[in-house]
Amino acid sequence: MTSLGFIANSIGSAWIRNAVLMVSILIAYMLFGMLAAFHWAYGSIGVDNADRMITANKIGFSQTLPISHFRRMQQIEEVGAASVAAWFGGYYREARNSLHAIAVDPDSYLNVYGDDIRMEDAVRQRFLSDRTAILVGRSMADRFGWRSGDQISIINERIARSDGKNSWSFRIAGVFEGATEQIDTSFLYIHYDRFNGARAAQRDTIGWIVSLPAEGVDPIDMGRAIDRFFSTAAERTTTDTERSFSQAFVAQFGDLALVTILVLGSALVSLVMIVASTTALAIRRRMTDIGILKGLGFSHKHILGLLVGESVLIVVVAGVIGLALATLMISGSADSFASIAPGIAVTPLIFLCGLFSMVALGIVASAWPAWRSVRTDTVAMLRRN
Amino acid sequence: MNDAAFIEVSNASKSYSKGGIVIPVFEGLNLDVSKGDFITLMGPSGSGKSTLLHAIGGLEPLTEGTVRVGEEQIEKLSQSQLSRWRARTVGMIFQSFNLMPSLTAFANIELPLMLTSLSRSERRRRVETVTQLVRIDHRLKHRPRELSGGEQQRVAIARAIVADPPLLLCDEPTGELDRSASGEVMNILRTLCDELAKTIIMVTHDPTAAAYSDSVYHLEKGQLSAQEDQAA
Numbered sequence: 001m002t003s004l005g006f007i008a009n010s011i012g013s014a015w016i017r018n019a020v021l022m023v024s025i026l027i028a029y030m031l032f033g034m035l036a037a038f039h040w041a042y043g044s045i046g047v048d049n050a051d052r053m054i055t056a057n058k059i060g061f062s063q064t065l066p067i068s069h070f071r072r073m074q075q076i077e078e079v080g081a082a083s084v085a086a087w088f089g090g091y092y093r094e095a096r097n098s099l100h101a102i103a104v105d106p107d108s109y110l111n112v113y114g115d116d117i118r119m120e121d122a123v124r125q126r127f128l129s130d131r132t133a134i135l136v137g138r139s140m141a142d143r144f145g146w147r148s149g150d151q152i153s154i155i156n157e158r159i160a161r162s163d164g165k166n167s168w169s170f171r172i173a174g175v176f177e178g179a180t181e182q183i184d185t186s187f188l189y190i191h192y193d194r195f196n197g198a199r200a201a202q203r204d205t206i207g208w209i210v211s212l213p214a215e216g217v218d219p220i221d222m223g224r225a226i227d228r229f230f231s232t233a234a235e236r237t238t239t240d241t242e243r244s245f246s247q248a249f250v251a252q253f254g255d256l257a258l259v260t261i262l263v264l265g266s267a268l269v270s271l272v273m274i275v276a277s278t279t280a281l282a283i284r285r286r287m288t289d290i291g292i293l294k295g296l297g298f299s300h301k302h303i304l305g306l307l308v309g310e311s312v313l314i315v316v317v318a319g320v321i322g323l324a325l326a327t328l329m330i331s332g333s334a335d336s337f338a339s340i341a342p343g344i345a346v347t348p349l350i351f352l353c354g355l356f357s358m359v360a361l362g363i364v365a366s367a368w369p370a371w372r373s374v375r376t377d378t379v380a381m382l383r384r385n
Numbered sequence: 386m387n388d389a390a391f392i393e394v395s396n397a398s399k400s401y402s403k404g405g406i407v408i409p410v411f412e413g414l415n416l417d418v419s420k421g422d423f424i425t426l427m428g429p430s431g432s433g434k435s436t437l438l439h440a441i442g443g444l445e446p447l448t449e450g451t452v453r454v455g456e457e458q459i460e461k462l463s464q465s466q467l468s469r470w471r472a473r474t475v476g477m478i479f480q481s482f483n484l485m486p487s488l489t490a491f492a493n494i495e496l497p498l499m500l501t502s503l504s505r506s507e508r509r510r511r512v513e514t515v516t517q518l519v520r521i522d523h524r525l526k527h528r529p530r531e532l533s534g535g536e537q538q539r540v541a542i543a544r545a546i547v548a549d550p551p552l553l554l555c556d557e558p559t560g561e562l563d564r565s566a567s568g569e570v571m572n573i574l575r576t577l578c579d580e581l582a583k584t585i586i587m588v589t590h591d592p593t594a595a596a597y598s599d600s601v602y603h604l605e606k607g608q609l610s611a612q613e614d615q616a617a
Contacts, residue, residue, distance in 0.1 A: 001495050013487030292483050296497050297472025299465050378444045382483055
């Protein structure tokens with residue numbers, strides 16, 4: 001018999017208790033895998049260009065800025081390129097098909113986002129040349145089965161049109177792809193000019209300005225220069241990195257990072273308690289067995305290895321199954337999360353972190369009761385029988 | 386120091402402290418056992434027979450005195466050295482068998498071989514050899530609860546000798562067995578001494594079992610005395 005065989009036998013000898021324990025560990029690590037995947041995808045939004053900065057109204061990005069800010073920003077020497085965007089939203093056919101639609105200044109926007117989104121030149125030209133054209137991300141196009149050249153109507157009850165209608169008709173210029181998996185493609189872009197010209201209220205306002213620094217300028221310095229420039233304006237600005245902006249945008253749905261950390265933390269603390277108490281109980285019930293091993297000449301280290309190894313094996317086997325299930329579930333529902341967590345997946349890094357935490361959990365939960373047991377007087381242990 | 390003795394217990398004292406009161410078990414004991422001897426320790430309950438046996442096996446430290454087994458002065462060994470020494474030198478047999486209930490007879494017997502570098506086939510061969518010797522080779526796939534008391538004790542004996550230690554320490558090996566099973570176990574121990582030259586120290590209350598040994602020592606009121614003419 002090998003040490004591993006001995007450990008497997010010990011696990012099998014109390015299989016009901018260990019099965020229940022393993023199910024609880026499995027569920028906890030399934031939760032860990034799903035939340036960590038979400039956390040990772042959420043934290044990776046728009047990371048391709050670290051130089052890109054977002055300027056929004058200082059009161060909050062739900063407040064608008066005048067479009068004159070965009071024009072005036074060209075005067076700031078630290079700014080290399082800039083573009084504007086405004087939230088359009090709306091839905092397709094039914095209210096449940098809500099859309100992430102953004103009104104942009106096409107030419108400057110595609111210039112600033114040239115690194116992140118890819119499309120054929122013909123698509124680009126069709127979008128730039130037609131005010132009724134829209135550019136659709138791959139994920140959104142696949143979701144609704146849209147193709148280049150399709151004519152679609154978007155209902156928007158939030159933005160009043162000057163003609164009283166709530167339906168907006170568009171022709172799809174084409175589909176764009178993200179440069180990486182983490183680039184969200186569940187968006188569509190419409191022309192700001194058309195949007196601005198048709199709406200009844202809040203004309204000449206924008207949601208935010210996106211900018212790139214001039215050559216040799218640190219983006220943070222550019223952001224400070226922008227906010228300083230507008231510090232005396234009626235609508236003061238706040239400029240931050242695009243990642244912070246994106247995360248703040250996603251956080252509208254709740255402080256997901258905090259929720260993720262709290263749930264994961266609670267799950268892991270509960271797990272340590274469950275595994276530790278179960279292991280302590282299991283070791284106490286096997287004091288005679290431990291005494292026999294000591295009597296046979298097994299060293300303290302060897303016995304510690306067997307007891308801790310048993311705990312680690314239970315946690316690792318259950319945890320790996322839990323992470324595998326999380327991988328299956330995440331890959332099966334990745335499309336549903338595309339808009340807030342593009343490219344969501346249980347990555348190798350998550351798997352590695354999970355594996356490390358499993359080993360640590362197994363050791364932490366069993367080390368103390370195992371150490372106490374090997375320190376117990378051998379004769380007293382043998383007399384328990 | 387007696388150079389001829391395989392085991393030499395010198396000036397051994399053992400006492401326990403309970404509630405601040407020191408309770409002596411024995412004091413100033415001396416015992417020499419030659420290699421290949423089979424001796425029995427007898428005496429009333431609480432006289433310290435098992436304590437002395439455990440001290441010789443390195444399971445329980447003496448309060449004072451020394452124990453030498455072969456070349457090793459065991460009170461000088463560290464915890465890990467003591468474990469290695471015990472695995473190499475001592476086979477222990479207990480009244481309550483002390484088999485692991487979740488393991489088969491084969492796996493129980495194989496346990497001490499986990500501490501060796503023997504190959505799997507060599508381990509199997511060793512287990513088969515000792516199980517034939519103690520006549521338990523037909524019950525190797527059974528777990529302890531499926532065996533009779535006599536069979537369990539034979540498994541325990543096989544486990545004690547599988548790593549071929551020179552010394553066997555037996556604590557009431559027939560204490561839970563009927564007359565027939567006791568006789569079988571004692572015959573096996575006698576054979577191990579005669580044919581494999583094992584040195585055996587046995588603790589028992591049973592004069593019939595004691596009669597299988599070469600010499601009997603009585604431990605009473607902290608004093609150890611030899612009973613003459615045992616072999617006769």
